[in-house]
Amino acid sequence: MRVPTWHLFAFTLLHELQSHDPHDQQVIDGFTEKILTQQYLGFTAQETYKLIGRALKSEEPLNDPTLHQRHPEHVSRDFLLRLRQRMDDLRPWPELPYLKVQTWPYSRIKRARPVARIPLDYLLVQERLLRSFDHMYMNSRKHMILCLSLPSGSQVALVTCREEGEHDEDVTVLVRRRTHAAEVLAELQAVTGLEVEPTA
Structure with missing residues (x-):
């Protein structure tokens, strides 16, 4: 039940x-x-x-x-x-600058476009954002994923691969489409305070 x-x-x-x-x-x-x-x-x-x-x-x-x-x-x-x-x-309650949303399905993540990197380990990103990463297995490898909704309504996925013994210090930023990626990354950096480095 x-x-x-x-x-x-x-x-x-x-x-x-x-x-x-x-x-x-x-x-x-x-x-x-x-x-x-x-x-x-x-x-x-x-x-x-x-x-x-x-x-x-x-x-x-x-x-x-x-x-x-x-x-x-x-x-x-x-x-x-x-x-x-x-x-x-404590009403009215504060408007949060970003929201953790349901993890994208594998098919959506596979189609998403990597457009930037965050030069931090995912644990540090998790600590800064006060939002926990979830895990997903893709191609038999464990990935840590955090999907966020921004004030504009745009969504991003923060992804890193974390296998036993590996120490990947970068978090990759995925978007659904490259169109307007620069605006989405600027918004992500503004609301989170994270350093976001475009890669495409």
């Missing part, structure tokens, strides 16, 4: 909460900041707010029953309620 998205979200968030004091306001503020600025668990603030609402309306246990729980159910529910209230306090 497929677990609903809101339930997986609650399981994951509350599991992370196990190492924190749920009554500490700084913990609430820390989670709120991640939600509003970092697409916490891959969701926008609007999506997260709805997921928390769905969780609070449910009568099902929100703590993962397969794991030992430091905090009882009523404490977890109270934390989610206060987290949502803190999000309300």
Whole structure:
């Protein structure tokens, strides 16, 4: 049976909460900041707010029953309620300069055009952007991929190959078409602050 998205979200968030004091306001503020600025668990603030609402309306246990729980159910529910209230306090929420989007399918990545490089290891790029890379196997090799949507609506894919023992320090920037690539790269550099070096 497929677990609903809101339930997986609650399981994951509350599991992370196990190492924190749920009554500490700084913990609430820390989670709120991640939600509003970092697409916490891959969701926008609007999506997260709805997921928390769905969780609070449910009568099902929100703590993962397969794991030992430091905090009882009523404490977890109270934390989610206060987290949502803190999000309300901080409205209007900031517009994010870029969004992580669903990883492009293999067929789209194969057709995409490499137009630039970022002279950093993907782990450093991940740290700078506060967005995690996903992995995909292409031609039997493991690649790390992060797809972003920019304010204009343009999308880019940041790709690097990472095999065991390899240390590829460059991240390649892919676009769907070379047309307007210069404008897309300028926008990418402006909103991320990353050094982007055109290669074509």
